[in-house]
Amino acid sequence: MNLFRFVARLAAPLAAAATLAVSPAVAEEAKEQYFPLLTYRVGAYASSGIPGWGGIIDYFRYVNEVEGGINGVKLFWDECETEWSVEKGVECYERVKGGKNGSPVPIFLPHGDPISKALTEKSVADKLPLITTGYGRTEAIDGRVFPYSFTVMFSFWSEASSVVNYIAEQVGGKDKLKGLKIATVYHDSPYGKETQAPLELLAKTYGFENIQIPVPHPGNDQSAQWARIRQIKPDWVFLRGWGVMTPVAIKTAAKTGFPVDHIIGGIWSGSEEDVRPAGVVGKGYLAVTPFPAGQDFEILKKIRAEIVDKGKSDLKDLKSFGSVYYNFGVIEAIISVEAIRTAQKKFGVRPINGEEGQWGLEHLVLDETRLKEIGAEGLVQPLKLSAKDHEGGGSGKVLQWDGQKWNVVSKGWVASDRDLLLPLIYERAAAYAKEKGITPRSDGATN
Incomplete structure (x- = not known):
């Protein structure tokens, strides 16, 4: 080596x-x-x-x-x-x-x-x-x-926003988000923390309670996290896992009595490999993805x-x-x-x-x-x-596991609130440019 x-x-x-x-x-x-x-x-x-x-x-x-x-x-x-x-x-x-x-x-x-x-x-x-x-x-x-x-x-920010917008669809509109409890159970790593900033902004904008619950890598034991969820009784759980963390979360949620059809997995908690190991208790589990099965x-x-x-x-x-x-x-x-x-x-x-x-x-x-x-x-x-927009889409579909396969349950692509998120993203990019001494290109850059 x-x-x-x-x-x-x-x-x-x-x-x-x-x-x-x-x-x-x-x-x-x-x-x-x-x-x-x-x-x-x-x-x-x-x-x-x-x-x-x-x-x-x-x-x-x-x-x-x-x-x-x-x-x-x-x-x-x-x-x-x-x-x-x-x-x-x-x-x-x-x-x-x-x-x-x-x-x-x-x-x-x-x-x-x-x-x-x-x-x-x-x-x-x-x-x-x-x-x-x-x-x-x-x-x-x-x-x-x-x-x-x-x-x-x-992006991960679009993922978080699409999840919130899907929940809004289920409860009757964005105005109905006010007062809801949305808990994010996340992989305790830079990847897992990536959605904290957009969720803070979205919670402030729409009035829901933003609860963040970390899970140490690799996530083989989540009894403490789901015991907390049983105590605080969130309306929805946004699961941002990776690898073994996801099926463990689904199985532990089922043991604590939290309904899996109110758990929405992120991009990397929404594959067949994530739900099959959970067995029968995974039926009804949801996930947002730009990669529909x-x-x-x-x-x-x-x-x-x-x-x-x-x-x-x-x-x-x-x-x-x-x-x-x-x-x-x-x-x-x-x-x-x-x-x-x-x-x-x-x-x-x-x-x-x-x-x-x-x-x-x-x-x-x-x-x-x-x-x-x-x-x-x-x-x-x-x-x-474009030079100003390297994402270009910002939408995902929500899938639900029926015990054998994924089915699309959202009404087409669920768009994120890019108009709300992009100013903060550009602000963070500008801070990075200042830190690194980068002169940003023009909006219409071709090189």
């Missing part, structure tokens, strides 16, 4: 030089687009990672084999195992950022909240955009300060026919096809491919480098027409990114 680290550190300056040396002329010579993948197929979180890579790789294979690539430029990839470790994630980034076989890296997927934060400043220096769909630094929505970080589609989407039907049924799927367990995490992978792959396609319109049909990929992301538009062409209606929310 020490030798590996020495080699990785020795290679880092050379890789950085290679990245900076990649020019459009060199990219023109390459025939395929390199797309490295950071994976965690082993370790504590492998059960969530494996179906995610399945979705990404299956969509990439579909693009290559059915569509002939992105305007004829085929994708190729390799994997670097991180075990969801920050140190290994950074080592993998340094190893692959220089590209491969003459092709630069257009976009980088950190696949881990701590890893993404460790790479925030590196990505700017290397001009390599990071996509952090459903995780990452919320202030990175402001691309004027964070030009190479893209919290595409659904199910196979009844046109693009999923095409992937099944052209990839899965022909034995070409990356999945070993086909039960994961159409799961929340598999669909997460498909969605992330669609966003990446469409950003590259957008960049090709400006820079030419060839492999795209990181700086060009950043431009493609900032000019990405996935409207209803394009989503229908892809076959992703209902699977991907409409998106429009």
Whole structure:
């Protein structure tokens, strides 16, 4: 391991030089687009990672084999195992950022909240955009300060706001939120604490009581937390877990008598892997997600026919096809491919480098027409990114577990209160810029 680290550190300056040396002329010579993948197929979180890579790789294979690539430029990839470790994630980034076989890296997927934060400043220096769909630094929505970080589609702040808005729908409107008790049971980590600021603002705006209850990692014993919930009797519980914490929470809630159909899990507490271990007591549990489960989407039907049924799927367990995490992978792959396609319109049909990929992301538009062409209606929310807005969506769907599968129970996409949240997000981004000595770009920045 020490030798590996020495080699990785020795290679880092050379890789950085290679990245900076990649020019459009060199990219023109390459025939395929390199797309490295950071994976965690082993370790504590492998059960969530494996179906995610399945979705990404299956969509990439579909693009290559059915569509002939992105305007004829085929994708190729390799994997670097991180075990969801920050140190290994950074080592993998340094190893692959220089590209491969003459092709630069257009976009980088950190696949881990701590890893993404460790790479925030590196990505700017290397001009390599990071996509952090459903995780990452919320202030990175402001691309004027964070030009190479893209919290595409659904930030943690949007997650919190969508949950509150769904509760408002259930009780008869936002005016009925006043006086309600909403308890957040959260993973006691920077990830888990990410929704505290927006919930404080939302509670002040709508008049509900905001109760915060931490759970130490990994969350194997939550008897004290749910005993407190039994005592304070909240109307709703917002569960922001990860890994084993979620099924333990569901089972402990059932033991204490709290109704699971009044528990709404966050993005990473809303997969099949989260509810199946809870058994029968998980029936009725809710979760908000930008990655709706199910196979009844046109693009999923095409992937099944052209990839899965022909034995070409990356999945070993086909039960994961159409799961929340598999669909997460498909969605992330669609966003990446469409950003590259957008960049090709400006820079030419060839492999795209990181700086060009950043431009493609900032000019990405996935409207209803394009989503229908892809076959992703209902699977991907409409998106429009810009230098000022690296999220572009801000909506989620609420799912409910029926004991066997997830069903959408919200009325379409539940939008967050972005008009309320964005001023505070921009304020925090400005504070970060001041701390780091960053001069923000203009709203219409194109570089």
